[in-house]
Amino acid sequence: MTAVGYTMTEKILGRASDQDTVRAAENHAVHPARMIAYDFPGYTDVMFRQMRDDFGITELQDPSRYIVFIDHMLTKRNDKETEVHQVTRDWCDFYGIELHEGRGIGHQLTAELGLAIPGEFLVHFDGHISGIGAFGALGWGIRRDLIEAWVTGKIFVDIPATTRFDLVGEFPPGVDSRDLVHTIIDMVGADGCAHQVMEFGGPGARAMAIDHRQGLCGMAMFTGAVSAIFEPDEMSLAYANEVARRDFDPVYPDPDATYAARHTIDLSTLTPRVVLPGSARAVNTKTAQELTGTPITKAFIGSCASGRIEDLRAAALVLDGRKVAPGVELNVVPTSQKVYEQAEAEGLLDVLRSAGAHINISSCDFCFGYQKPLQPGENCISTGVLNISGRMGSPDANIYMGSPYTVAASALTGTIQESAL
Numbered sequence: 428m429t430a431v432g433y434t435m436t437e438k439i440l441g442r443a444s445d446q447d448t449v450r451a452a453e454n455h456a457v458h459p460a461r462m463i464a465y466d467f468p469g470y471t472d473v474m475f476r477q478m479r480d481d482f483g484i485t486e487l488q489d490p491s492r493y494i495v496f497i498d499h500m501l502t503k504r505n506d507k508e509t510e511v512h513q514v515t516r517d518w519c520d521f522y523g524i525e526l527h528e529g530r531g532i533g534h535q536l537t538a539e540l541g542l543a544i545p546g547e548f549l550v551h552f553d554g555h556i557s558g559i560g561a562f563g564a565l566g567w568g569i570r571r572d573l574i575e576a577w578v579t580g581k582i583f584v585d586i587p588a589t590t591r592f593d594l595v596g597e598f599p600p601g602v603d604s605r606d607l608v609h610t611i612i613d614m615v616g617a618d619g620c621a622h623q624v625m626e627f628g629g630p631g632a633r634a635m636a637i638d639h640r641q642g643l644c645g646m647a648m649f650t651g652a653v654s655a656i657f658e659p660d661e662m663s664l665a666y667a668n669e670v671a672r673r674d675f676d677p678v679y680p681d682p683d684a685t686y687a688a689r690h691t692i693d694l695s696t697l698t699p700r701v702v703l704p705g706s707a708r709a710v711n712t713k714t715a716q717e718l719t720g721t722p723i724t725k726a727f728i729g730s731c732a733s734g735r736i737e738d739l740r741a742a743a744l745v746l747d748g749r750k751v752a753p754g755v756e757l758n759v760v761p762t763s764q765k766v767y768e769q770a771e772a773e774g775l776l777d778v779l780r781s782a783g784a785h786i787n788i789s790s791c792d793f794c795f796g797y798q799k800p801l802q803p804g805e806n807c808i809s810t811g812v813l814n815i816s817g818r819m820g821s822p823d824a825n826i827y828m829g830s831p832y833t834v835a836a837s838a839l840t841g842t843i844q845e846s847a848l
Contacts, residue, residue: 432681
């Protein structure tokens with residue numbers, strides 16, 4: 428019997444489209460609830476000029492659908508930074524667009540500000556917006572086509588198919604969603620979910636902390652996926668009910684929904700994994716145990732994928748009462764000012780400082796090599812989102828990626844280690 432049900436993605440895009448329903452592989456105009464960007468030279472400044480000069484748009488029909496964040500280029504405090512941000516301030520003032528500056532990484536603030544509303548569709552030029560899938564919202568990075576959405580208020584998309592992941596069990600000590608995403612890449616391949624949405628459900632998904640869900644969804648692009656989404660549950664709906672700016676109607680997959688593929692993963696069987704230098708997308712990992720002894724000089728805990736309160740708790744658990752190895756610099760960047768304040772209140776930052784970590788302001792600057800760039804020959808282990816050559820500084824530096832547990836444990840010895848929890 429042919430399945431007649433709908434995936435979460437089909438339901439969300441159907442709700443946002445000009446049609447009553449949509450199916451995977453169809454092409455439809457969809458109307459995002461929010462259109463998001465962060466200021467960066469060559470992106471937002473260009474789009475703003477195009478809107479006014481090329482399309483003659485001097486007034487937005489609904490400015491509330493547009494959100495801009497200043498979360499890059501915040502740490503050198505020089506004239507270039509000032510100029511970049513002033514351009515953004517001026518344009519947002521011109522169009523009446525909501526702007527948030529220096530409060531943290533925009534992908535995290537999207538949740539904290541009540542914009543990641545279950546059942547809604549949001550777009551950004553940065554693919555890590557997929558992290559809002561933790562709340563049952565669909566975030567899609569449309570780098571080349573965001574101007575279409577900004578100008579017309581809608582975008583034509585090919586409705587993606589969905590691969591379903593049924594999660595059971597719970598993470599063992601020292602393992603989190605960073606280990607899960609690279610286990611998935613090893614399992615399905617670097618293009619195993621190409622042009623699809625990853626849908627997560629099952630008892631293991633419901634047991635997973637919201638922070639870990641955000642980290643997992645935020646790394647979806649490295650399977651080739653356009654986004655990722657969790658079934659709403661009591662935990663995610665409680666968060667949304669507390670912060671959402673308006674009433675919402677969450678969606679759930681139908682029992683007879685059609686999936687491109689379906690996989691079951693037992694979280695209790697996972698082990699700490701480390702991504703080798705070169706690419707987060709490729710099947711390019713080894714277990715942390717296999718890489719034991721690989722020397723490092725830098726360690727970084729932060730980014731839109733792994734700088735939330737659960738990540739800082741993990742690092743503090745590993746580092747409590749211990750010291751970072753001589754010759755290793757550990758930098759920690761909370762994902763938002765709110766996370767920073769919570770970590771301070773819980774005493775986590777004191778634990779990290781006592782261990783020798785440097786605590787930095789909430790921004791994207793470490794992750795893309797703008798703040799304290801890596802030098803030639805250095806080895807860094809990172810919870811950042813990319814490890815391609817030159818991502819964090821010199822193209823002659825090496826970037827390994829792992830969970831906060833693994834990064835913290837490695838910082839203690841000066842070599843890659845899995846945590847002994």
